[in-house]
Amino acid sequence: MGYPWKNLSPKDGFLVKQQALLSDIDQKILTFLYQPLIGTAAYSLYMTLWTEIEEEAYWSEGVLHSELLALLNIGIPELYQARIKLEAIGLLKTYLQTDPTKLIIYELQAPQTSDVFFKDDLLSLLLLERVGERKFKKLRNRFIIESIDKKKFQEVTKSFLDVFQFDTELLKREKELLKEPVSYIGKTSSSNPKIDSKTFDLKFFYAGLNQQYINRSSITKEIEEAVLVLHTLYGLDELALQQFVLNASDIETGQIDEKKMKKLAYDDYHNKNQQNISLKDVVEKDIQVDSNQQQMRENELTQRGLTKEDIAVIEVSEQISPVDFMNSIKDQKGGFxxxxxEWTLEEIVKKANLPTSVINILIHYILVVRNNPTLDQKLAYKIANDWAQEKVVAPEEAIHKVKKMYLENSEKRQQQENRSKTYAQNRNKGSYGKQTTIRKETLPDWAKAENNQTEETPMSEEEKQSFMERLKRIQNFGKEGE
Incomplete structure (x- = not known):
């Protein structure tokens, strides 16, 4: 199964653009009206992106997604889920550039004003379902302002021309300057969440109403949108909504009371159902499936004798490209x-025909296990050739290969140490106090190269802990503590 968040990496950079100047009232609307709809993660994402833009600025500086993940303390799937919620509700637009480098622009959209929010069928009904009738009325009252009783007061406001005079000829001369196509910061029209009418047969719906006393002209655009919202939220079909329209209509005039229609649908649903509707975005199920698959894989790897450290390395190797993997390790070691x-890695990727996860295990073995400062070309080519010929196609197979190499090298070191001890003992014995002349063998070049490789030593507990912390920073995948 392909998961869309797999295309997003912690190493990907992004910029934030502020399309409209956001105010304190916008923040209140986001907090009290939008947050119940989108959840805390999406709300936190919006507010965090907002704070990336300095005051009196409209663009942020370049930021890596790894920094965003650390601030929000969430993983890539949860970040993607929060992002698309903001997009769906009309609070964010996302733009992707892939050439010459990958770059994402997040354009923040201003929330709807309170009056537009409560007049919008979908937003207001969603909020009602989320918080209940009592809380809904309380929230609405928070944004209500008493109007002026114009019967008691007379307006005495002066018009523009009552106060100012200007040269109309000057205005004509400067007309071309005023027409220059430039983009200004300021309040722009906010986006509403859109409802798809594919699952609702409007022709059948209207045909049924035509048989009654309802005129087609009585179904305004606003009524039609409300009907589609009720169909989407409550699963009402064409026949059921025809009845609600009839019950909310005036017999004499044929006019439809939209508020009454929505109230009838709301009451009917809750008379049949004891709980409010629950919204589940399309990613939620995929995230759960992915999490279950990951847990099953961890259990499988554990049964195959792999340690937690091994599994952590494997999980990282499957998430990051070899280039990013090597760069991440070098960054953590303070190198470059x-x-x-780069050429060595490019050659291995092109010619060895190994999966990226297996190549990452190779990189990890040389740079972390052997603690080499650089990706030794001869050693890398030798291992890549061996694994290609042995048809190593999974990172766990590569881990077992690494462990086998470690054991073989340990045995060679032990044999060499034993020979050295024997040689020293024989040299010290001598015959009648005379020293024995020992012939010194010259090792061939290939043996010298093998012998000069950095010795492998088991990691101490402190080194293991440091390594696991580096892995978490490299991986940037999943929540803290997972």
Missing amino acids: VTKHE
Whole structure:
């Protein structure tokens, strides 16, 4: 199964654009009206993106997604889920650039004003379902302002021309300047969430109403949108909504009371159902499935004798490209990737035909397990050739290969140490106090190269802990503590 968030990496950069100047009242509307609809993660994402833009600025500086994940303390799937909720509700627009480098722009959209929010069928009904009738009325009252009783007061406001005079000829001369196509910061029209009418047969709906006393002209655009919202939220079909329209209509005039129609649908649903409707976005199920698959894989790897450290390395190796993987390790070690290392890695990727996860295990073995400062070309080519010929296609197979190499090298070191001890003992014995002449063998070049490789030593508990912390920073996947 393909998950859309797999295309998003912690190493991807992004910019934030502020399309409209956001105010304190916008923040209140976001907090009290939008947050119940989108949840705390999406709300936190919006507010965090907002704070990335400095005061009196309209663009943020470049930021990596890894920093955003650390601030929000969530993983890539949860970030993607929060993002699309903001997009769906009309609070965010996302733009992607892939060439020459990958870059994402998040354009913040201003929330609807309170009066537009409560007049919008979908937003107001969603809020009503989320918080209940009592809380809904309390929230609405928070944004209600008493109007002036114009019967008791007379307006004495002066018009523009009562106060100012200007040269109309000057205005004509400057007309071209005023027409220059530029984009100004300020309040722009906010986006409403859209309802798809594909699952509702409007022709059948209207045909049924035509047989009654309802005129087609009575179904305004606002009424039609309300009907589609009720169909989407409560699962009402064409026949049921025809009846609600009839019950909310005036027999004499044929006019439809939209407020009454929505109230009838709301009451009917809750008379049949004891709980409010629950909204589940399309990603929620996929995230759960992905999480279950990951847990099953961890259990499988554990049964195959792999340790928690091994599994953590495997999980990272499956999430990040070899280039990003090597760069991440070098960053954590305080080093840098050389051009020679880039060429070496490029050759392995092109010629070895190994999965990226297996190549990452190779990189990890040389740079972390052996603690080499650079990706040794000869050693990398030798291992890549061996694994390609042995048809190593999974990172767990590569881990077992690494452990086998470690054991073989340990045995060689032990044999060498034993020979050294024997040699020293024989040299010290001598015959009648005379020293024995020992012939010194010259090792061939390939043996020298093998012998000069950095010795592998088991990691201490402190080193293991430090390594696991580095892995978490490299991975940036999943919540803290997972």
